[in-house]
Amino acid sequence: MTTEAPALPREHYLNVAYGWKSWLFTTDHKRIALLYLASVSLAFLAGGVFALLIRLELLTPAGDVVQAETYNRLFTMHGVVMVFFFMIPAIPAVLGNFLIPIMVGARDLAFPRINLLSWYLYVIGGLFAAYSILTGGLDTGWTFYTPYSTVYSNSNVVSAALGVFISGFSSILTGLNFIVTIHKMRAPGLTWFRLPLFVWAHYATSLIQVLGTPVIAATILLVALERVLHLGFFDPTRGGDPVLFQHLFWFYSHPAVYIMILPAMGVISELVAAFSRKRIFGYAFVAMSSLAIAALSFLVWGHHMFISGQSAYAGLVFSALSFLVAIPSAVKVFNWTATLYKGSISFQAPMLYVFAFIGLFTIGGLTGLFLASLGLDIHVTDTYFIVAHFHYVMVGGTTMAYLGGLHFWWPKITGRMYPEWWARLAALMVFVGFNLTFFPQFVVGYLGMPRRYYAYPPEFQVLNVLSSAGATILGAGYVLPMVYMVWSMRYGKIASANPWAAKGLEWETSSPPPTENFPRQPVVEEEAYHYAPDLVVGHGAPSPGAVSHG
Amino acid sequence: MQGFPFFPEQASSFAAQVDHLYIFLVALTAFFTLLIATLIGVFAFQYRRRSEDERPGHVVEPMALEVAWIAVPLAIVVVIFFWSAHLYISMNRVPRNAVDVYVVGKRWMWKVQHLTGQREINELHVPVGIPIRLNLTSEDVIHSFFIPAFRVKKDAVPGRYSVAWFLATKPGTYHLFCAEYCGTKHSGMIGSIVVMEPARFQAWLAGGAAGLSLAAGGQKLFNELACVTCHRPDSQGRGPLLDGLLGKVVKLANGEAVTANEEYIRESIVTPSAKIVAGYQPVMPTYQGLVSEEGLLQLIAYIRTLKGPAGGEAPPAAAAEGPRSPKDQARDVRTQ
Numbered sequence: 001m002t003t004e005a006p007a008l009p010r011e012h013y014l015n016v017a018y019g020w021k022s023w024l025f026t027t028d029h030k031r032i033a034l035l036y037l038a039s040v041s042l043a044f045l046a047g048g049v050f051a052l053l054i055r056l057e058l059l060t061p062a063g064d065v066v067q068a069e070t071y072n073r074l075f076t077m078h079g080v081v082m083v084f085f086f087m088i089p090a091i092p093a094v095l096g097n098f099l100i101p102i103m104v105g106a107r108d109l110a111f112p113r114i115n116l117l118s119w120y121l122y123v124i125g126g127l128f129a130a131y132s133i134l135t136g137g138l139d140t141g142w143t144f145y146t147p148y149s150t151v152y153s154n155s156n157v158v159s160a161a162l163g164v165f166i167s168g169f170s171s172i173l174t175g176l177n178f179i180v181t182i183h184k185m186r187a188p189g190l191t192w193f194r195l196p197l198f199v200w201a202h203y204a205t206s207l208i209q210v211l212g213t214p215v216i217a218a219t220i221l222l223v224a225l226e227r228v229l230h231l232g233f234f235d236p237t238r239g240g241d242p243v244l245f246q247h248l249f250w251f252y253s254h255p256a257v258y259i260m261i262l263p264a265m266g267v268i269s270e271l272v273a274a275f276s277r278k279r280i281f282g283y284a285f286v287a288m289s290s291l292a293i294a295a296l297s298f299l300v301w302g303h304h305m306f307i308s309g310q311s312a313y314a315g316l317v318f319s320a321l322s323f324l325v326a327i328p329s330a331v332k333v334f335n336w337t338a339t340l341y342k343g344s345i346s347f348q349a350p351m352l353y354v355f356a357f358i359g360l361f362t363i364g365g366l367t368g369l370f371l372a373s374l375g376l377d378i379h380v381t382d383t384y385f386i387v388a389h390f391h392y393v394m395v396g397g398t399t400m401a402y403l404g405g406l407h408f409w410w411p412k413i414t415g416r417m418y419p420e421w422w423a424r425l426a427a428l429m430v431f432v433g434f435n436l437t438f439f440p441q442f443v444v445g446y447l448g449m450p451r452r453y454y455a456y457p458p459e460f461q462v463l464n465v466l467s468s469a470g471a472t473i474l475g476a477g478y479v480l481p482m483v484y485m486v487w488s489m490r491y492g493k494i495a496s497a498n499p500w501a502a503k504g505l506e507w508e509t510s511s512p513p514p515t516e517n518f519p520r521q522p523v524v525e526e527e528a529y530h531y532a533p534d535l536v537v538g539h540g541a542p543s544p545g546a547v548s549h550g
Numbered sequence: 551m552q553g554f555p556f557f558p559e560q561a562s563s564f565a566a567q568v569d570h571l572y573i574f575l576v577a578l579t580a581f582f583t584l585l586i587a588t589l590i591g592v593f594a595f596q597y598r599r600r601s602e603d604e605r606p607g608h609v610v611e612p613m614a615l616e617v618a619w620i621a622v623p624l625a626i627v628v629v630i631f632f633w634s635a636h637l638y639i640s641m642n643r644v645p646r647n648a649v650d651v652y653v654v655g656k657r658w659m660w661k662v663q664h665l666t667g668q669r670e671i672n673e674l675h676v677p678v679g680i681p682i683r684l685n686l687t688s689e690d691v692i693h694s695f696f697i698p699a700f701r702v703k704k705d706a707v708p709g710r711y712s713v714a715w716f717l718a719t720k721p722g723t724y725h726l727f728c729a730e731y732c733g734t735k736h737s738g739m740i741g742s743i744v745v746m747e748p749a750r751f752q753a754w755l756a757g758g759a760a761g762l763s764l765a766a767g768g769q770k771l772f773n774e775l776a777c778v779t780c781h782r783p784d785s786q787g788r789g790p791l792l793d794g795l796l797g798k799v800v801k802l803a804n805g806e807a808v809t810a811n812e813e814y815i816r817e818s819i820v821t822p823s824a825k826i827v828a829g830y831q832p833v834m835p836t837y838q839g840l841v842s843e844e845g846l847l848q849l850i851a852y853i854r855t856l857k858g859p860a861g862g863e864a865p866p867a868a869a870a871e872g873p874r875s876p877k878d879q880a881r882d883v884r885t886q
Contacts (some may be wrong), residue, residue, distance in 0.1 A: 010580050063737070065715065068734050068738075072731075072734065088834055142730050145691075145692060145730070147690075147692075147733065148691040148731070151691075152657070152690060152691050152733060191723065209870070236707075236708045237708075237709075239821065242692055242707055242708060242709070243710075276597070276606075277599075277604065277605065277606055278609075279608065281611055282611055307703050307704050308692075309705055309707050309712045315633055315638065316638075319634065319638075320631055320635075321626035322631065323628075323631050324627070326623055326627050327620055327623055327624055327627075328621040330619060331616070331621075334615075334619040335616075337586055337589050337590055337593070338711075340589075340593035340594060340599070340610060342597055342607070342609050343597050344599045344600075344605070344606045345593065345594050345599055346599040347594070347598075349613070349857065355590060358590060359586065359587055359590075362586050363579060366575075366578065366583065369575055369627065369630060370572070370575050372634075373631075373633070373638075373640040374635055374638030375567070375571060375635070375636070375637025376571050376572055376634055377638070378638070378641065378702070379568050379584070379698070379701040379703065381574075381703065381729075382694060382696070382703070382729035382730060383729065405740070412665050431845065432806075443556060447556075447558050447697070448558045448698025448725060450696060450728070450729040450737075451729075451731075452731040452736060452737075453736065453737035454736070454737040454835070455726065455737045455738070456737065457740075458565060462554075471630060501602075503605075531606070532606060532608035533605060533607070534608050549569070
């Protein structure tokens with residue numbers, strides 16, 4: 001840590017221009033990242049309010065706080081908003097957008113205007129979703145299962161579907177932009193195996209976004225066509241097949257789970273390295289495991305359909321393939337843990353989120369084995385066990401990593417530090433609240449409580465009360481950062497260019513960076529995470545940069 | 551139930567087996583979670599940062615370690631796969647002596663028909679110790695028939711017949727839930743499974759107003775809907791004869807061949823134009839909307855009783871209660 005107080009750079013991307021036009025027409029990836037930050041935060045807030053109302057209703061076995069129709073809309077909108085408007089864009093569109101050009105030493109993404117277009121598409125999609133919510137809501141579940149969604153639902157299916165359809169293009173374009181940027185715009189000397197693992201994770205994610213999202217777009221369009229024009233794709237009375245929808249839906253929506261978790265894994269790799277001052281153990285294995293997960297993600301969709309009438313043989317194949325996902329996931333967890341060995345470990349808030357992530361993702365991942373197990377999945381599918389499992393991965397995993405990453409790069413983004421003690425308190429509250437909310441759901445799920453139940457048998461009440469109590473702590477734990485992060489933008493301590501003494505190109509430019517990211521083209525002469533003075537990577541030969549690190 | 555339960559009651563032949571796999575996986579999860587947590591805890595304490603400018607050296611990364619944490623999880627998941635697949639296959643293999651029960655899901659109730667004609671709503675009475683085959687379908691959206699105490703769940707999909715089976719082992723009353731979200735009163739689409747000692751079950755069967763058996767009901771519909779005018783020996787070949795149809799291979803006009811199962815018969819009634827039998831004209835009108843899902847099940851039950859020409863027509867009531875034909879039993883071992 002430097003002894004003299006750091007000062008903000010004279011000119012940086014935030015103060016080069018003022019006024020709403022300088023934001024709404026910007027093509028600076030850093031400003032677009034902030035536009036995304038504002039919009040996904042809004043989505044997270046809305047989705048969170050829906051969640052709290054759900055937990056309020058489930059305090060008592062009887063349906064009493066809201067009407068059944070309202071409850072069904074609440075869990076549907078919670079799912080739609082959180083999945084399509086928070087989880088999928090959160091890390092790639094905010095942190096990825098901000099960091100990937102800087103991490104590869106580029107001035108901007110390959111297509112800056114397309115990047116802005118992605119944000120507008122996201123917003124237009126979001127407006128469709130907001131319109132659906134405000135004019136009566138959606139009650140199909142975020143899964144839009146047919147023929148309920150195409151024939152029976154009396155809610156705003158078409159406008160909500162259009163919202164998902166449009167925001168999907170935002171995701172595709174972001175993925176495309178990342179792929180081209182990572183291929184074509186790496187700084188001199190930045191070879192593929194010198195890339196930060198955050199970039200590798202986003203590369204894998206982008207492949208899924210580009211290859212998978214068009215399928216959900218087509219599927220959702222078929223739903224709208226069947227609903228509006230009564231074409232028979234999924235409705236059996238018109239010769240359609242309702243299970244076909246599930247195949248198409250999960251062909252995207254299972255890979256979408258990895259769109260949500262892979263960038264989070266990228267964040268964790270960066271944070272583990274920075275707060276233990278170590279090169280990530282088994283760098284190449286961690287990088288390749290991202291690609292392995294991306295590849296496997298397209299081959300496991302049938303595990304959502306073990307009881308839906310899919311053939312038993314298909315069930316066996318999908319089960320076997322689903323188990324394989326455990327391998328690259330385990331590779332990551334073990335390598336992160338091994339990175340700590342003989343490190344120099346500090347416990348600032350981002351690292352607390354890392355610890356929370358690894359623990360909760362381990363549980364979330366291992367409970368995935370329960371669901372890949374054919375004979376056991378039959379009992380637990382469609383119960384709260386599933387709800388608990390995917391919240392361990394999505395909230396315990398992705399959201400923890402997102403918060404950890406946001407804290408870690410906050411000084412780079414804003415030029416100011418967040419308040420450390422408040423941040424540690426919030427991390428603790430989120431961890432405790434999260435476990436209290438979702439752990440009881442594993443138990444109540446195995447006991448047989450189905451998901452999406454507005455009223456439930458009284459013997460499930462104790463576990464539901466625990467869950468609701470946890471949700472209030474979790475909610476408070478999420479509000480806290482929203483407050484102190486906003487506060488710190490004005491009053492936070494001014495950050496130096498590299499407050500964590502971390503490695504990576506983003507720490508070699510000022511905080512906040514100038515619009516063009518670097519005053520001159522950076523040249524990379526060392527391996528990623530070159531913390532150790534004696535680090536030698538490659539085929540026994542010392543790397544060219546080993547002499548000029550720092 | 552005493553204390554704080556972690557398991558639903560074990561009331562079927564599968565329940566204990568599913569729970570054993572579950573307990574194994576819980577133990578596995580606990581082991582690895584604790585292992586990782588302990589390693590993190592020990593490393594974080596042992597290697598905590600002691601000075602701001604600390605620069606730890608590089609450690610060797612033995613390839614053996616990477617191989618180990620690929621190979622060990624792989625070995626573990628292979629074991630779990632075979633264990634769970636074995637369980638799944640036995641869940642799909644319906645015993646030959648299973649008794650059929652027909653279930654139609656409808657927003658928001660479960661309608662049950664027994665072969666002997668008893669009908670129930672949101673209740674299913676079954677005897678202990680006799681395998682029961684559930685034949686599920688839906689009138690509207692997808693539902694799912696879930697009995698936690700039996701560890702059994704199967705989707706009821708409109709336009710399809712899905713099969714699940716169980717063997718109840720313990721008399722009592724158990725929850726029946728709809729597990730696939732189906733709209734406003736999804737959480738009200740619940741009921742009970744009443745498992746009775748065989749003698750009491752027989753008394754229950756005898757006590758209720760049974761009405762016509764399933765097949766006899768089908769025969770009545772067969773006449774009322776005028777199926778009889780085209781599909782009997784005296785109908786001058788307007789429609790194919792239905793004797794011994796189930797399980798038979800049917801040649802279609804387009805040159806393909808299908809094995810006549812329940813779904814084929816259902817489709818032929820609801821959408822006759824979908825598959826035209828070779829040698830016949832597509833003259834049959836659709837019966838969609840004219841016959842309910844329960845009616846379709848009754849018609850199929852009746853068609854099952856129609857034997858080949860030599861055997862003549864078996865009395866439906868006797869057929870329903872007597873042992874089922876080998877052809878029917880052939881359907882037992884099938885994957886659904």
